[in-house]
Amino acid sequence: MKPFAPAALLLLTLGGCATTSVPRPTVSRAIPVALPTLGLEAVMGQNAAHLTQTFGQPDADVREGTARKLQFSSAICILDAYLYPSNGHAEPRVTWVDARQRDGSSIDRASCVAALNRRTGGK
Known part of the structure; x- marks a missing residue:
């Protein structure tokens, strides 16, 4: 049995060197989500003159x-319309809209546009 001892020792030594593959955690990538523009037709793509005509000064x-x-702004919300120049237009047009309640909490953008459309006699 002595001749097998070096072979057994060699197998035990090599067994300790075996590598195990540890699975790497998967990294999920953020998927951009387009916000709905339904109800924003009076704002998106419009110029400053149209917004002023629609909502007042x-x-x-x-x-x-x-x-x-x-x-x-109205008694319900504040709407920020961001206008940037576009290739096909002579003047800047609305490309993004933010909305918030007067206390800063979130509100649906289309709901804010509707509230601004309903206001009468200014703010």
């Missing part, structure tokens, strides 16, 4: 380079 008009932000 903005409460804030901020310009930075070629970009512009118009802010409109």
Whole structure:
């Protein structure tokens, strides 16, 4: 049995060197989700003149380079419309809209547009 001892020792030594594959955790990538624009037809793609005609004078008009932000408010919410130049248009058009309640909490953008459309006599 002595001749098998070195072979057994060699097998035990090599067994300790065996590698095991540890599965790597999968990394999920964020999938961009488009926010719905249903109910935003009066705003998306419109120019500043159309927004002013629809909602009245903005409460804030901020310009930075070629970009512009118009802010409109009602008793219910505040709407920020971001206008950027576009290749097919001479003047900036709305490409993004943010909305929030007056206390800063979230509100559906289309609901805010509807509230601004319903206001009468200003704010």
